Amino acid sequence: MPAIEQSEIAYLVREMRQRLELSQAKFATKLGVSFGSVNCWENGRTKPLPIALKQIEYLLHQMGEPGKALLAKYFW
Numbered sequence: 001m002p003a004i005e006q007s008e009i010a011y012l013v014r015e016m017r018q019r020l021e022l023s024q025a026k027f028a029t030k031l032g033v034s035f036g037s038v039n040c041w042e043n044g045r046t047k048p049l050p051i052a053l054k055q056i057e058y059l060l061h062q063m064g065e066p067g068k069a070l071l072a073k074y075f076w
Contacts, residue, residue, distance in 0.1 A: 010044040012074045
């Protein structure tokens with residue numbers, strides 16, 4: 001996954017979560033991270049660790065067309 005700015009990660013995480021129709025807590029569970037992590041990412045306070053970014057990328061691929069659209073929007 002190419003480098004992505006912290007502010008872009010905030011938008012990506014929020015958009016992904018909303019497309020999946022998940023709360024921050026449920027999205028965190030799906031990624032195997034804490035609610036606090038997702039909240040910090042969405043508010044631009046921190047960036048996901050590389051392993052969490054891999055989980056995000058994996059989930060984007062699992063989402064099919066909506067995930068591909070987000071990959072194109074934020075990474076290419």
